[in-house]
Amino acid sequence: MPTAAIDLAALRHNLTRLRQVLRPGTAVMAMVKADAYGHGAGPVALALMHCGVTWFGVATPAEALALRAAGVSADILVLMPVYRDVAALLEQEIALTITDDLSLTALREQRRPGQRARVHLEVDTGMGRLGLPPEGAERLAEQLARTSEVTLEGLFTHFACADEADRSFTERQMARFQQTLSELKRRGITVPLTHAANSAGLLYPEAHFDLVRPGIALYGYHPSPVTKPLLPDLKPVMTLSAPVVFVKRVKAGQSVSYGAEWRAPSDTTIATVRLGYADGYPRALGNRAQVRLHGALCPVVGRVCMDQLMVDVGALEVNIGDHVTLFGPEGPTAEELAQLAGTISYELLTRIGERVERSYVE
Ligand SMILES: Cc1ncc(COP(=O)(O)O)c(C=O)c1O
Incomplete structure (x- = not known):
């Protein structure tokens, strides 16, 4: 039978290396979507959890529920809008992403009475994939802050070009994200968790907020050659x-x-x-x-x-x-x-x- 041997010692080694380049106080949200990039989400997440990883990022409701079924008790965030299975996810205390009014409506309509909803709001600072641009996100954050059944737990963005040698696009994204944070502060809205960096985003210390969201680097590969000097000895898992x-x-x-x-x-x-x-x-x-x-x-x-x-x-x-x-x-x-x-x-x-x-x- 063909076999993919997953070296858990290499996985732990990569986690240690990543942590060494983080700003003090920044924690890892390990990206284990797509079955932990093919490595098997349950065993990978459990191994990382035993090393103190407290957050896991997935793409779909099914991936989040599978992690819980595998015994992952740490925090889990679904990094896409969720339009169904909301109640089942809240039952398992899984945090959801809000990208616009529609995803908030789905949450409100499907939430069972008494269920606490923890949400992370995605701001589109330039990726152009999910989330509202800063002004829209600020309006939505205000709305979320006023919604008693929902806790605005996180604010995040995603980089489009952090793996490129030219830093200008990412710096513009960072500036937009910072402006959004300042604007929320000005409006008296506090968000406990802020995050932005994927593996390549680790190159930007100012993007090491409360959490970073590395995926590929945990599995021992670089998003592009630009991260090689920062993490010279990753081990393929x-x-x-x-x-x-x-x-x-x-x-x-x-x-x-x-x-x-x-x-x-x-x-x-x-x-x-x-x-x-x-x-x-x-x-x-x-x-x-x-x-x-x-x-x-x-x-x-x-x-x-x-x-x-x-x-x-x-x-x-x-x-x-x-x-x-x-x-x-x-x-x-x-x-x-x-x-x-x-x-x-x-x-x-x-x-x-x-x-x-x-x-x-x-
Ligand atoms: C929102 C989000 N954050 C983080 C990551 C992890 O990216 P990488 O594997 O490049 O570290 C991804 C993966 O595509 C993602 O979609």
């Missing part, structure tokens, strides 16, 4: 491996896989590996990537299939049941493969499919 299910000798000129595109340049040995694009290994990596077998790098040859891919192992000794490593800390890394496939490590990691077993190692 996931190692993806899969078993060899078939071995054969091929003659020079013989083709392998769909389209008969790849032909053996000389007599060689081909190993068929039980992992394909339906498991999240990008089809774009056919004839491009390498895998590791017994420590050596071997090329993926021919097109990647739905359930298998083929590797030219050359003169290496290989047997059915041997495991190849598709990516991991020894390389290739998820980032290198993502680049070859024209995507980002986030997409590669979050797409590792359900047929891949997650195993947790210390």
Whole structure:
């Protein structure tokens, strides 16, 4: 079976490194949406909770409820507007995001009498995805402050370009966010928790408010090269491996896989590996990537299939049941493969499919 081995010691190491660059008093809201970027939200959140992480960020109601079911007793925030399942979320003391009047209306209509609603208001300072621009958010904050059944617990924004070398866009976002905070203060509205920084936002100490919201850095990857000097020794948490299910000798000129595109340049040995694009290994990596077998790098040859891919192992000794490593800390890394496939490590990691077993190692 293909396996994603999740190194919990590496996860803890990355958390420690992140904490070392935070301003004193700033805490971590660990982003565990999309099944903790493919690493398994329950076990990852529990491991982080045991290291003192008190907040977790998810994208959907189902993700929040699954964390509670897994035994996560820490605070959880759903970072998208919620239009259904409001009562079930409030029952589990999950904090909700308010992005506009509609999300507030859904909250008020679905809240059961007596349920306390803790909300975080998102301000759109430039991401252009969710939330109202400062003036609208200030009006909404005032309305929330006057609504007795709702506690305005947090105010946040999200950066669009913090992973770029040019800091000007993020600085403009920060200025807008600061203005919103000052305006709320002027109006006598106090919000206990403020947050803005994703992993790349850690580069901006003034964005380390009460909480920061790192995702990718916890899993050992950088949003872009700009964060490498700040966090030089992150450790990739996931190692993806899969078993060899078939071995054969091929003659020079013989083709392998769909389209008969790849032909053996000389007599060689081909190993068929039980992992394909339906498991999240990008089809774009056919004839491009390498895998590791017994420590050596071997090329993926021919097109990647739905359930298998083929590797030219050359003169290496290989047997059915041997495991190849598709990516991991020894390389290739998820980032290198993502680049070859024209995507980002986030997409590669979050797409590792359900047929891949997650195993947790210390
Ligand atoms: C609102 C929000 N905050 C934080 C993050 C974490 O971002 P990163 O994984 O780049 O640290 C994300 C992820 O996309 C997000 O959508």
